[in-house]
Amino acid sequence: MKLIIAYIQPHALNEVKQELYKAEVYKVSITNALGCGQQKGYTEQYRGIEMEVNLLKKVRVEIAVNDNFVKPTVDAIIRGARSGEIGDGKIFILPIEETIRIRTGETGSVAIG
Numbered sequence: 001m002k003l004i005i006a007y008i009q010p011h012a013l014n015e016v017k018q019e020l021y022k023a024e025v026y027k028v029s030i031t032n033a034l035g036c037g038q039q040k041g042y043t044e045q046y047r048g049i050e051m052e053v054n055l056l057k058k059v060r061v062e063i064a065v066n067d068n069f070v071k072p073t074v075d076a077i078i079r080g081a082r083s084g085e086i087g088d089g090k091i092f093i094l095p096i097e098e099t100i101r102i103r104t105g106e107t108g109s110v111a112i113g
């Protein structure tokens with residue numbers, strides 16, 4: 001079991017959701033996030049003063065999957081989120097120790113799927 005966490009551009013969310021659906025990935029958690037990557041944010045003028053704005057709006061997508069779904073899920077996120085421009089996003093893949101469906105007490109692969 002793996003937890004896939006992706007930070008994507010907010011405007012890419014619809015496309016990512018559609019690609020995930022096509023890849024038969026239906027379970028997802030979405031939250032708004034603020035972040036910066038290797039460009040360290042950007043600078044803008046505020047009342048004539050150069051201000052550094054470090055945090056840009058991103059969307060955090062979290063999907064817990066069984067191992068055989070890692071590649072299809074990652075590929076779907078990339079298809080939906082890649083424009084080729086800086087800031088397209090980043091994907092992290094973490095191991096999951098356990099999953100528990102609260103209603104039934106089911107655990108592991110059964111609880112994820």
Ligand SMILES: Nc1ncnc2c1ncn2[C@@H]1O[C@H](COP(=O)(O)OP(=O)(O)OP(=O)(O)O)[C@@H](O)[C@H]1O
Nearest residue numbers: 007034035036037038039058085086087088089090
């Ligand atoms: N190492 C990191 N740790 C935590 N969050 C990160 C990290 N890298 C990127 N992020 C998150 O992902 C978002 C998108 O990152 P971004 O696509 O700008 O990555 P990048 O490494 O700067 O690549 P690029 O050069 O293509 O912009 C960031 O705004 C931040 O929220």
Ligand SMILES: [Mg+2]
Nearest residue numbers: 037038039087
């Ligand atoms: Mg960046």
